[in-house]
Amino acid sequence: MNNLEAVRQKSGINGEYKELLFPLPKKLIFKEEKIIKSLFNNFIESEMTFDLSDEQLTIFLNTLDIKIFRDEIDKILSNNNSPNISKLLQNIVDEIESIKSYGFKNNKRIYIGYNKERKVKDRKAKEANRNQYYYANSNNFPIINNTLPKEYENSIICGDSYEVLKKLPDNCIDLVFTSPPYNFGLDYEANEDAHHWDKYFSKLFEIFSECIRVVKYGGRIVVNIQPLFSDYIPSHHIISNFFISNKMIWKGEILWEKNNYNCKYTAWGSWKSPSNPYLKYTWEFVEIFSKGTLKKEGQQDKADITADEFKKWVVAKWSIAPERNMKSFNHPAMFPEELATRVIKLFSFENDIILDPFNGAGTTTFIARRFNRKYLGIDIAKEYCDIANNRMSSTFF
Template sequence: MVKLTENELKLVNDIIDNNKSFKFNQNNPKRLGAYNRYELYKSSTNYKEFINADGKRDDFKNDYKKGFITLDNLSNLENNNLVNNNLENNNLENINLENNNLENINLENNNLENNNKYNFILGNCLEVLKEIPDKTISLIITSPPYNIGLKYNKYKDKKPREQYLEWIYDIFVELKRVLKDDGHIFLNMGYTNKDPWISMEVAMKLKDLFILQNKITWVKSVHINGVLNKNSDERVDKTFGHFKNINSERYINVTNEDLYHFTKNDKVTVNKKSVGVPFEYKCNLIDRKTGQHKIDKKTGQPMEDKRCKGNTWFIPYKTITSKKDKGEHPAIFPEELVEHFIKISDIKEGSVLDPFCGTGTTVNVAKKMNNLENSKYNLSGIGIDIDEKYINYCKERIKG
């Protein structure tokens, strides 16, 4: 028998009312270090109980005793031991996250599998964030509305300036709370010629919350002089990346956006070489005694000579006009940008969060990194958005 807190009782009742199952652990008072495993599901008044035979977590799946308990009414459960909120399988797809049940989820021990590992939550991000436990998120990657008048389905991207800045601040207070002490936040902010200050004002607003560890310029397109024409020996000028028509007599086209790298303290390190660029001269990679390539002690592989690519990243932004390709979202960023954030943060395990997930690129890239050949990544992903169309799109996209 177990005794549920009020919030746990509400969660279980909600799940059972919807004919869903609920899994959790409970410490076993008779054996130190042992625990009982429960799975509750609606079948009249019968609920199934799994008890670990030897108390070892690693052996649970292959070695357990089966028993049954009958509960007439969940509210009448009695026992001194409260339910352990660390849901063993974190079966998020069986939990109604829209009803603020996140407090029952231990993201730090996230052992989700398949699509349970990647979750999209419909709701106001400020409200949803309040339900996420403290210090459970390893990496936050996000691009909030820029307040420059872009056309979203469910959000008006033109608040009064101070109201917008206060709104951003309140959200980042919550993001700081849920972020682990050694975690990273990467914030992408755009701007326009008519409003060039917005990105900088947002960064200044967050000055008292975070260490601004790095400020990076994301170059979405670049003009190169003297490119060799494929069809002749003639050299021409070309622009690579995002393209916009020249439609102003006053302004130069904006071809970059700002990337802010925030941390909670100044002890957090980054892996610069993970997104480094090859160095041309390789002589220092050869062992003088053997004549062979030097071996990287960490990877066991021949050393690569890479240099930090600096704080200007040229990551082409594909010009997309099709609503099908954009997921009907006015501001999407490329997967390569998210890959850079994950690699440079050097986080191999943990939860990645995007509170303005849009079409779900952040979570999709987390899945992509997990699925790399010989991958060292084991990331879970959470995306939050206020627009049901985007959430539905994300759920379909993650299946691909």
């Protein structure tokens, strides 16, 4: 339960309100508390109400005659000698006055229902007219889903993903979550990471085409990618374009903020000149695609994401530190367990089958197992498959 829900429950507040929160640097003394309480008691519950604790004042705002409110505050300020209270009241007025007007009713400003007012009329008809995800409509995806053959279930396979995936039936995977090699020139075992971009993308798309084929109708493909900005290659756009040209629905994009401000790349381009400044990034991208339909079949009792996780993770900017443990897995480009956890819990149900065709040290498969999903991981390098297998056989998860 978040702080505001807890405050609402504690004080029995259940109307529709806009909540404003004012942390208190120190607990109010009795006299100060009395001032605050008498101010809010001038207003009826359908206008505003409040909750006061030792640490914070929460105001629940519905409609308010801001002039009357300001007059009340001015009255208090003219007789008040507590700097604490003056500052708090000034903050409250400033904050309330900074909220945009959502309309007026009987001289009172309305502070709730903004979305309702802006709601598009005849939304459904307009959506139909615009033809939502028009680029993916005329697909030929088979609708019947298949089961993954038993020999692939919960396994790590060493091989070229294209060759391995070719052996799987259509529509047998619920979620693909992966991060392909980025072509940055990293030191991988067994495979080079600095191809001509043409060659890189054609190899990648061969494997992604197989991913599209094996993912179920209603299944998802989620790709974590970092463009090579210094080559001016927008890999996230090129990859998204590939998926949408192949009739996958673009479900969205998550910005994975790594807060990696001390990135090793120190070039600034044209220092202090607009001639050619070099932009720096502290984040990576996570692109999400659905096959055939946005809605995934699944039993609600197999959804294991909590309400708090759901509320937090549907806001598509995730602040997660990069994986710090790569040395101990001897892999140069792992993503963190937290990233895999969020993707797997937000986009799949328990018991679903999760595939990572670039499984590396096995983060996806490890997290899939932790959350009671079935998994299939593929990597071309034997050393990484061994590491992933060791990780899977550890009892510590």
